[in-house]
Each structure stands twice: as C-alpha cells, then as structure tokens.
Amino acid sequence: MLSKKTKYGLKALTYLAKVEGRQPVQIAEIAKCENISQKFLESILLTLRRNGLLGSKKGKGGGYYLIKEPHEVQMTTVMRVLEGPIAMVPCVSLNFYEKCEDCPDEGECSVHKLMLQVRDSALDVYRNNTLADLL
Amino acid sequence: MLSKKTKYGLKALTYLAKVEGRQPVQIAEIAKCENISQKFLESILLTLRRNGLLGSKKGKGGGYYLIKEPHEVQMTTVMRVLEGPIAMVPCVSLNFYEKCEDCPDEGECSVHKLMLQVRDSALDVYRNNTLADLL
DNA sequence: CGATAATCTACTAAAACTATAGGGTAAAAG
DNA sequence: CTTTTACCCTATAGTTTTAGTAGATTATCG
Numbered sequence: 001m002l003s004k005k006t007k008y009g010l011k012a013l014t015y016l017a018k019v020e021g022r023q024p025v026q027i028a029e030i031a032k033c034e035n036i037s038q039k040f041l042e043s044i045l046l047t048l049r050r051n052g053l054l055g056s057k058k059g060k061g062g063g064y065y066l067i068k069e070p071h072e073v074q075m076t077t078v079m080r081v082l083e084g085p086i087a088m089v090p091c092v093s094l095n096f097y098e099k100c101e102d103c104p105d106e107g108e109c110s111v112h113k114l115m116l117q118v119r120d121s122a123l124d125v126y127r128n129n130t131l132a133d134l135l
Numbered sequence: 136m137l138s139k140k141t142k143y144g145l146k147a148l149t150y151l152a153k154v155e156g157r158q159p160v161q162i163a164e165i166a167k168c169e170n171i172s173q174k175f176l177e178s179i180l181l182t183l184r185r186n187g188l189l190g191s192k193k194g195k196g197g198g199y200y201l202i203k204e205p206h207e208v209q210m211t212t213v214m215r216v217l218e219g220p221i222a223m224v225p226c227v228s229l230n231f232y233e234k235c236e237d238c239p240d241e242g243e244c245s246v247h248k249l250m251l252q253v254r255d256s257a258l259d260v261y262r263n264n265t266l267a268d269l270l
Numbered sequence: 271c272g273a274t275a276a277t278c279t280a281c282t283a284a285a286a287c288t289a290t291a292g293g294g295t296a297a298a299a300g
Numbered sequence: 301c302t303t304t305t306a307c308c309c310t311a312t313a314g315t316t317t318t319a320g321t322a323g324a325t326t327a328t329c330g
Contacts, residue, residue, distance in 0.1 A: 001223060002223040002224050003287095003288070003289090004288075004289065005288080007224070010245055010246050011246060013245075024305095026306090027305085028305095034237070036237070037291085039289095039290060039291060040289060040290055043308095045306090046306085046308085056305095056307090057305085058296075058297045058298050058304085058305055058306045058307080059297060059299050059300095059303085059305055059306080060300075060303070060305070061298090061299075061304085061305085062298070062304075062305045062306065063305075063306080088136060088137040089136075089137050102169070102170035102171070109146075110149040110270070111137075111142050111145050113268075113269050114210065114269055115137065117260045117264070118257055118261075121256035121257060121259060121260050122256060124256060129252070134248050134249055138316090138317070138318090139317080139318065159276095161277095162277080172318080174320060175318065175319055177278085178279095180277090181279090184277095191277065192276085192277085192327080193275085193276055193277050193326045194326065194327030195276070195328045195329070196275085196276090196327090196328075197275075197277065197327070197328085198277085199277090
C-alpha cells in the first residue's frame with residue numbers, strides 16, 4: 001500500500017510543478033486545494049526540502065517551491081525519499097540492502113527471485129517518469 | 136514492504152512444491168526448515184487452504200499439500216491471497232477498486248497516472264511467474 | 271474403543287507503524 | 301515591532317502486523 005505521506009507528497013510536488021516561475025506557495029494553499037491535512041503536509045514538505053527536492057522561504061510571501069525543473073525530478077528519487085526503499089524486501093534493495101536472518105542462501109530463495117523481478121520492473125517505471133510526465 | 140505473512144507463505148509454497156508426489160507435510164516440519172514461527176505459519180497455511188491453493192489432511196500422516204502442480208499456480212493468485220491487492224492505491228486496483236475521497240478527477244491525478252504504470256509492471260511480473268519458476 | 275497425531279478455531283497481546291493535532295520557536299518582510 | 305510564514309518537538313488515537321495461548325476437532329492406528 002502506498003502511504004498517504006507519499007500520496008500527499010506527490011500531489012504537492014505536482015501542484016508546485018504547475019506554478020509559474022517557481023514562486024513560493026504557502027502550505028495552507030496546497031493543503032486546501034489538494035484536500036490534505038495541513039499539519040501532516042507540513043512535515044511532508046519539510047522532508048522534501050531536507051532531501052533537496054524543495055526550497056523554502058519564510059515570512060510574508062514565503063512558502064515552498066520546486067528547486068529543479070519538473071523534467072529533472074526523477075520518480076526514483078521522489079519515491080525513495082517519501083516511501084523509502086523501492087524493493088519490497090531488504091535483501092533485494094539497491095540502496096538499503098540487508099541480509100535476511102532466516103534465509104540461509106539468497107540464491108536459492110524463491111522470495112528473493114520473485115522480488116528481484118518486481119523491484120526491477122518498478123525501478124523501470126520510476127526511472128522513466130519525471131515530475132513533468134505526471135502533469 | 137512485503138509482509139512476513141506473504142514471505143512465509145511463499146516459502147511454504149515452494150517447500151511444498153519440492154515434495155515428491157504431493158505427500159502431506161506437517162506444519163512443524165515446514166516451520167523448522169524455513170525458520171518460521173509455527174503458530175504464525177499455521178494461520179498462513181490455513182488461509183492458503185481456504186483460498187484453494189492447498190489441501191490438508193488431519194491425523195497421523197497428515198499435513199498440507201499442494202493441490203495443483205507448481206506450473207499451474209500463478210503468482211498473481213498467490214500475491215492476492217497473501218498480500219492483498221497488487222495495486223498500491225485502491226483507485227488503480229482491478230479487483231479491489233475504490234474511488235479516492237480526496238481526488239476530484241482521477242484522469243488528472245498524478246498519483247493515479249504513476250501507480251497505474253507500477254501496477255501494470257508488477258502484474259506483468261506476477262503473470263509471468265508460476266510457483267515452478269521460483270524453484 | 272481409546273490413544274495419539276495432527277489440523278482447526280478463537281481469543282489475546284505486544285509491538286510497530288500511520289495519520290493527525292497542538293503548541294511553541296525562528297526568521298523574513300514591511 | 302508586528303505580522304506572516306516556515307520550522308520543530310511532542311503526544312496520541314487508530315490500525316496493522318506478528319505473533320502467543322488454550323483448547324476443540326478430526327483422522328488414524330492398535
């Protein structure tokens with residue numbers, strides 16, 4: 001299941017991608033237009049900023065804005081920041097690899113075999129989509 | 136993230152697929168060999184039986200066994216039974232469709248667009264893998 | 271029949287995660 | 301110096317996951 005965090009984050013990003021000239025947009029405006037709990041969105045935008053996807057400006061006329069152009073923002077990055085590892089199992093994760101405790105031999109593991117394919121196919125989709133493709 | 140339920144279920148299925156002549160295998164044996172909590176596995180095997188993937192036999196010499204041949208067991212079915220919907224969002228689910236409350240227009244939704252592709256690619260993998268392919 | 275071996279059922283509970291709310295701080299603008 | 305906005309920390313209700321406990325039920329075998 002996709003978490004609401006990711007869902008809301010994606011919606012916010014596309015909202016900001018549509019804004020002319022990368023003007024800062026207030027949290028409240030995004031929250032209202034996209035039907036998102038404002039407080040929740042606040043923390044989501046914060047993590048997007050901390051991970052280099054958004055910039056922010058405080059005070060009057062402030063808000064959040066996209067740092068890169070939409071076509072430069074790959075979904076692989078967005079998903080990793082919001083949802084975490086793309087792999088469904090740590091033992092097939094590229095960026096968050098971890099060995100399974102229970103599994104004696106990865107090469108023989110059926111779960112490993114299947115999830116490797118699932119990861120690759122998902123990665124394929126995310127690599128072929130930028131923020132611009134979702135508008 | 137793949138739930139342990141699904142992970143264990145898959146391991147149990149492949150274990151049973153390797154058994155000669157579809158002989159019943161006891162829960163305890165599978166649990167021990169695959170490092171799975173026996174009681175947890177018990178409930179997993181039960182749902183696999185209720186969904187027509189396994190058969191069971193009580194009493195001495197009893198246990199669980201595959202009903203179909205491994206190459207007849209599609210991963211699409213297994214995943215739906217164990218993990219639930221393949222889609223990451225209800226609004227792109229084939230078997231469990233549900234409209235999003237917040238989203239006014241699905242056709243315009245960026246999340247919808249992306250998750251549709253992810254679902255299709257995952258479906259592609261699951262449809263092209265049977266239990267036999269994981270051995 | 272009666273003992274044994276197994277699945278089946280239901281209830282409970284700890285732990286982790288998700289989504290959200292509250293309240294206060296810091297910086298920028300006017 | 302006041303307003304406006306992002307920033308930060310904490311708490312909490314709710315749900316899901318991952319089991320554990322206790323016993324009922326059914327089949328087999330001697």
